[in-house]
Amino acid sequence: MTLAYERRTIARDLTVAVPDRSFTVVIGPNACGKSTLLRALSRLLRPAAGSVLLDGEDIHRRPARAVARTLGLLPQSSVAPEGIGVAELVARGRYPHQGLLRQWSREDERVVAESMAATGVADLADRPVDELSGGQRQRVWLAMALAQQTPLLLLDEPTTYLDIAHQIEILDLCARLHEEQGRTLVAVLHDLNHAARYATHLIAMRDGRVVAAGPPGEVVTAARVEEVFGLPCRVIEDPETGTPLVVPARRRVPTARPGPGAEGAAPDRGATPAGP
Template identity: 75%
Template sequence: MRPESRTSSGLNHQRSTVNRLSAENVTLAYDQRVIAEQLSVEIPDNSFTVIVGPNACGKSTLLRALSRMLKPSEGRVLLDGQVIQSMPAKKVARTLGLLPQSSVAPDGITVADLVGRGRYPHQGILRQWSAEDERVVQESMRQTGVAELGDRYVDELSGGQRQRVWIAMALAQQTPLLLLDEPTTFLDIQHQIDVLDLCAELHEEQGRTLVAVLHDLNHAARYATHLIALREGRVIAEGAPKDIVTAELVEEVFGLRCQVVDDPETGTPLVVPAARKARAERAGGKVAATEAS
């Protein structure tokens, strides 16, 4: 069942089930600088949720809190009904994988060795590297299209290849939830689509719950099953892209005048910004109307 949509002017419906990952009334801050206050979100199970919004609105900060990387100064993040900060790190790592921004690999490490580090949460004093670990690593590299790069050094790879290797490492954790912070940053358009296609496959074919921060609203509308739009640390709207992506929402969240049409390839919402001249004329009309009043 698709989650009900929520907008800043609409009704917030209660969901009938408890989702595995949520934030309840969290206040998030860096060095006492508050980024978000009294923020609540639920990540629908088995969804591909994408968080969008303008720069510095709290997207990555929220993702860091959901992944246990940032402790809320108020409120709580729940994973499977438990406060995530109170859970053992390895237990969290067996449930939730994180691909942070601008990951940097150790010098001189090969692709296979880096992907193998994704198996760390499954290791222990009585459980060392096994044939099952090797199988999972090889399968993760195959799924991400880097199997033939196993012996290559990570620092020799292109940006798109490196991003796929990091995703392979996250897959090797075998977590049902996977969080990705701007996974398409610094990639050319072809590699952006490759990475997002891979994310869609993980969601559709393996049933994983994905949460990603993306800058490109059209990419978000095309790939997400659930969209969360933030502005200044507040949820302005959330729901299925076709239910919430409107010209009014884009202007409210991003301050951009546009038209929203159907994507000719997918039928999903496609944001077409107004031409510069049209934006200037509309802005001039607004000023004139204000002065006249």
């Protein structure tokens, strides 16, 4: 497919396959097309050419509510309606399941409560979303996506604004959704080591094209990291997980050269410092 915003083409002749029941992570440098790809997969951006197939059917030919029951999205930046509370926002994740014959139920209540507990925002239920910190808001939006209970979940930089402990909590949660519930996850991550640790399938992008795709052990190599990111590095085995661990090469500090006539000259210990 070709992905573009008005006259600006982001990717051309792009082909991507997301394995079913995988935890797929898209990596690449800034402005390489990662988030644009996720927007196309989530039906927010219609390809200028080609199509996105969801279970073999063009996603734009399916009813919006039907897609929303299959596919959930945590966008890169979200804006909550002014004054809305945490529990109310999370509850909006249940809207695709509502209809004329099905109104709000105890099941919806249970799913909302479990989603808030899983993301650590249950104690914020009565707080207005616009009063929360960036990290708290990110977890509330993730809770809303979880409440949607879709078999396919797209996450655009889900660890944005989170400290290292909360990053690991969220990624552990995503791993449990994948392993225990069989959900297919597609996430955009900037941290290569997080991507290599949690993904079962990696897609490496650069300049709107896929450079490599496959298991982390095949995609994350020193040569590939330098090709995609321009970063000299070593790739070693993570002592905790056995997954690839990227160690950037040591920064080379240029050695200061002595000035003219300074070679071999002894310091003048009796010199008086120059005035201003």
